Amino acid sequence: MILELKDVVFSYNTRWNRVDVLKGVNCGFERGKVYGIVGKSGSGKSTVLSLMAGITLPQEGVVLHEGVPTSEMKLQEYRRDKVAVIYQSFRLLPLLTSVENVMYPMELRGLKKKEAQEKAEQYLADVDIPSSAFYRFPATLSGGEQQRVAIARALACETHLLLADEPTGNLDAENSEKIIDLLRRLAVERDYCVIIVTHDVDVIDKMDVVYRMHDGRLVEGKR
Numbered sequence: 001m002i003l004e005l006k007d008v009v010f011s012y013n014t015r016w017n018r019v020d021v022l023k024g025v026n027c028g029f030e031r032g033k034v035y036g037i038v039g040k041s042g043s044g045k046s047t048v049l050s051l052m053a054g055i056t057l058p059q060e061g062v063v064l065h066e067g068v069p070t071s072e073m074k075l076q077e078y079r080r081d082k083v084a085v086i087y088q089s090f091r092l093l094p095l096l097t098s099v100e101n102v103m104y105p106m107e108l109r110g111l112k113k114k115e116a117q118e119k120a121e122q123y124l125a126d127v128d129i130p131s132s133a134f135y136r137f138p139a140t141l142s143g144g145e146q147q148r149v150a151i152a153r154a155l156a157c158e159t160h161l162l163l164a165d166e167p168t169g170n171l172d173a174e175n176s177e178k179i180i181d182l183l184r185r186l187a188v189e190r191d192y193c194v195i196i197v198t199h200d201v202d203v204i205d206k207m208d209v210v211y212r213m214h215d216g217r218l219v220e221g222k223r
């Protein structure tokens, strides 16, 4: 089990109110499989992903990566070395070109600039970004292209755990299928664990396991 959540509880506390989002989430994820997380808007899917990604810690319960609780890790290292995230809103760095965005996680890991650049171009080609867009800024790319650059950047993390929040949300059916097939290949051929939050029924059909977020808990079962 690469990732496990045990009795995870999480609320957002603001000055004015408290939103109880996760009320005891229990689930596990293995390498070599693609998982779907589905559920209504506002049910807590992005929240659970941010706990898995080590962006926040649960108030109760534990998130375990290969048996180690995220609460006992240096989260910065966990995020750099163990997990890749494709965000719902891409979060590309606006002042870096496509290639530089994809190079970024590799440079953080200490790769030489030239090697990082060559690999970045390959990862961009893998997600069908035309070379004419390699050296442009995100603001000049279409929504679907930005999404695919964000996916290439996640591939460049080269971690075995990949989290994706609506990765096909801005893509047409053809590009969406290509991306899902690419993510499936990572699981099957490279033993990745891929976890995808999605509303897309065509995507859900291709998942090995589907969890539904309902009333603050994740329940296993297709559809």
Ligand SMILES: Nc1ncnc2c1ncn2[C@@H]1O[C@H](COP(=O)(O)OP(=O)(O)OP(=O)(O)O)[C@@H](O)[C@H]1O
Pocket: 012, 013, 014, 019, 021, 039, 040, 041, 042, 043, 044, 045, 046, 047, 048, 088
């Ligand atoms: N920073 C925050 N502060 C307060 N409440 C928040 C915050 N972020 C999210 N919430 C609330 O927590 C709940 C869960 O949000 P979350 O983003 O996890 O839902 P989601 O399932 O990803 O929804 P969607 O499908 O629309 O992306 C929502 O009610 C949301 O308004």
Ligand SMILES: [Mg+2]
Pocket: 045, 046, 047, 088, 165
């Ligand atoms: Mg969300």
